[in-house]
Amino acid sequence: MLVLLCVAIGAQAADDNPALLAPVFQDHTVLQRDRPIPVWGHAQPGAQVQVDFAGEHVTARADKHGDWQAQLPTQKAGGPYTLQVHSGTATQTANDILIGDVWLCSGQSNMELPVRRTLNADGEIGEAHNDSIRMLRVPQTATPAAQDSFSGAAPWLPATSENVPNFSAACYYFARELQKTEKVPQGLINASLGGSRIEAWLDAASLRGAGGYDEALDVLATYANDPQAANATWGEIWARWWRALPDTAKGEPAASDEPWRPGASNDGWHEAPHAMGDYQQWGLPELASFNGMLWYRTTVKLTAAQAAQASTLWLGNVDEVDETWVNGRGVGSSYGGADRRYTLPNGLLHAGDNVIVVNALNTYAGGGIIGPASTRALHFADGSSVPLDDAGWQYRKVPLAAGTPPLAPWLSASGKTTLYNGMIAPLGHYGLRGALWYQGESNTGEAGNYRKMLEALRDELRARFGANLPLLIVQIANYGAVPTHPVVSGSAALREAQRLVAQEDAHSGIAITIDIGEHSDIHPANKQELGRRLARAARHVVYGEALTPSGPIPLSSRHEGDAVVVSFGDISGKLLAHGGDDLLGFELCGTQDDSCRSAHAEIRNDHEVILHASVPAATRVRYAWADSPLVNLYDEAGLPAGPFQLDFSATH
Template identity: 60%
Template sequence: MAIALSGTVAPAIAADDAGAPPLLHAMFQDHAVLQRDRPIRVWGQAHPDEEVRVALAGKRVRARADGDGRWTAELPALRAGGPHVLNVEAGGRRQVVGDVLVGDVWLCSGQSNMELQVWRALDARAEMAGAGNDRIRLLTVPQVADVVPKETFSEAVRWDPVNPDTVREFSAACYFFARELQKTVDVPMGLIDAAWGGSRIQAWTSGEALRTLGIYDGELDVLARYADDAVAAVGDWGALWQDWWSARPGVAADDRPWDAGKPAGQWRQAPAQLGAWERWGVPELADFNGMVWYRTRVRLTAAQAAQGAVLALGPADEIDMTWVNGRGVGSTYGAGAGREYALPAGLLHEGDNTVVVNVLDTYRDGGLAGPASAHALRFADGSSAPLDGGWQYRVVPPELGTPPRAPWQSAAGLSTLYNGMIAPLGRYGLRGALWYQGESNTFEHDRYAQLLRVLRSDWRARFGDGLPLLVVQLANYGAAPVAPSESDWAALREAQRQVAAEDPETGLAVAIDIGDRYDIHPSNKQELGRRLARLARHVVYRETLPASGPVAKAAGRDGDAVVVEFGDVSDGLVAYGGAGPIGFELCGDETGSCRYAHADVRGDRVSLNAPVAGAATRVRYCWADSPVCTLFDGAGLPAGPFELPVSP
């Protein structure tokens, strides 16, 4: 998917070279905000070996383009202010960018809760109607994925001052953060929104950085081949996917659902209309998130099989891995678009040909769109053969786990969004980055801390050492718990907490009380913006205020009780709605050993009692997908979820 932004750039290029590209990179346009108090890096494209002259706010520098025409210049640091004019000249060309402010620039990135627009936020109509701030400027990065890093955007971008029209489609969390922060940090704010719903953290990390983990080398090798020969790379990926399946515990050696022969396992007839499997009337699939195999055959003539062909599938919700005659031919992420997979020469044959699709769904509806006639083989002569001879399906037990994602997939791949949405930013000066992501990685929470550290180091390598990273901890979502249990969401929140706690330039905004049990996209982004602004004041601007509410420091024994000590408490700990807080658990070493504990507030400590207290080795708080947590401080900020060992 790609988002086209309206508007044009006025580069003021001399008429005798009007066909040449703008001298300046697309980040430098009217209404731009440049980072204050540090040297200002400016770059662009000129003719090879051409001298480039750059002027801004009375400062002038020169640069020379290299053999490919790329040039870079560095202007002296400026204090917050403006508006200024940025003037660039080379040869007979000149580009003028006006209304440039100098202030603090923020990158806002992540998945759908960062992407969620102001028009979808709480009290949206009033928020949009009242929006008007020439000192907050907005730039939305087009949603483009790529298999190689891009030097600039593939679609037009622009900086816009805040007004009711420009703020409507912009990230609500990002905008409300800057609006709140500007109350205490009175400088212009530049906001760069680079977010994609449903994206995994691996997609936002460069391939070079991911290789340092040593766990994605095979996928990254396939990705490198995909850039040069997509059809061959897809075949290689199909073999890797098959290896994953065959290595699953409980999968028999002859269980190869993609094979053209008679497949193992229990296969049933799918409804002719296909569509979301939740609506088939099959109890097993009524509320199923996981994998389902689909299989069909299509009979071809010799003339059809000899032609070049494309397999056209309707939308699959949300990830497919597809084989034809036992060979992998394609894999795509995203529920909204159909699939078109070019088939290698010689793959089809006269007679019956087998098409097998594995569909993975992780949220709400899942399955192949219908009807069956929406799926077809299309041939080079313009004819087609619909796949309407009947589909069979087979449900995959959830305990087999989640399959690897094709590395070229847009939001679920490796480095794809880094390449298409982060790399085009170049090394633009930033004050910090906001990161709201993790919902799409809960199934691999045990790896998330490592991935978040790598992303942080990767972005610092691009935008500058010590780049502050403000992380939003996942909000509550789903049914409230009635007993202690394991939670992928809670485990990922713990990974976020640990990574933030280990680095002074990383902060954590707790959102456990402002989610929505019934909606994974909570609309109260105003309060989230306030908490992010408070976090920035602490982490970035070094104000001496608690960053984000009470923080559990340690847990130890006090007689028969376990006591948790909290820091960063404003005006004391309080329990909402009862004599003591709820949501605390005492646990042993074994999975399933956790029990709810009775809790009492004693100053900045919470004392826990339960029959298992004497044997407890761990304390957990707010440990569920959507926990009920009632411990706050006098400033109205919640204590965040955590797991801590019980010290002697």
């Protein structure tokens, strides 16, 4: 009884003296210089709040929900300072605060990739001792609704050999390079998640504005309050996609059947190995290097007493996205390595045979239902359980032509608004100098829509963090086999979308990486050179230095007799062909993709490239148009020309 009383008193004390400051304000924070400083937090409803910082004093009053916000006057770079907030008997203090430039670093795995995985990692980590670079890593969280706080601890940490190894390499090397010319404290906020699509980083209004996502966003809104209803609805949407597929390849079952339904056709189903696990390790040639979808199904026999209980389906780890049905109803979908546990609606199970069907989508390396057998079972309210593996599993391969199914909007990396809600919204309106964006690998093949969404992301960041917030875009790097002839490339088309978004806006810049990727690794280790290129772009776009920001850019193309001439700008010195006189990677094309032909190209007049090729009715020129092209066009600053596509007589 005494213990319970102490707990109650402690809880009351915590309520009376809440943490006054939002979690982003803490020891070692960096605040943005040369502009008013927004500060906010939570206090007792209606309470007055006093904020003291660097000799300045401002007050605010909490609203009926306890939320308060204030604005501190503009400060020059410097520190350390102390931020102190008082309200009633509560006081909170944040020490060792610096004033400088703050950057949001966001995107997918190449932004997340840590310093310990880069070139010369041991040396870089051993030399990391810079207290004027401070780093905050936002906890990786996906939520269906916008949050006002981080999901876990997110300390500001100085750049030391202990703190740097697991921080974003692109972000850290950028700040380190930038500080050579901008000698002020640098604050780095890393909000990134491997494999994430751009849709997950957009807020609902931006995504609706981009078009085509209303249905998914409506289901997500349902999911926030009623996950079971949302899962059932999404199962129907998924099924609609499946039914609309054309018949699959010869010898495979028709896509018009419905494998998730009890009593579905047995055509194409095979017995899975008892141990399950990574299907690429089953010893079957047709699955040894397969990436795509596999159907799995099993049957569980229940008694009437078991079926009447509240129940949860445990599936263990499914790599990498599952869509799961029980007795024909959608019950869950998740992404990544977390164990799947889906609460089933009352009345869904029945006495006798119950059919569990899982569609597993795997896009990289091995996959499938890979957890141990002990993680797969039906669990009941009375504590009992029934293993799923007792009756054995069957599998069915889905031809690659089926493509990617609709992905549930509540997923993390591939969801709709989920990473914005869990990782960007908690930053409030924190003062930023700019944002770095390295993402796109998960959206290749969708270049047309990607441009619209990247523009929406830019506008969303500016609406939250300030008009004309600079955006520095990393163009995705070369990856994959080097082509031997002109090809259709989703990566190249996405790079073009990134180029055009950067080009259209004076407050945006781009870092070219087409020459520093790795053919066999989508995560190139040379993040030091990326940091240098990002810093150079920032010096021009953000700080107004009169230097070429990112390498030669195409300005125009024109016919000149039987040849085509491309003029370039933003050249430091003159154009150079690394490795010889001839240029690699130029193509002339007609209107159709299969009309492109490699062109002999050479530099003329230090700022032009002249091309020769036999392409009847050529209408455009392409450069570095492949997933992993070989390129050798640079300027005297050692900066590469980036990939592009340009219509003749077009001027950029």
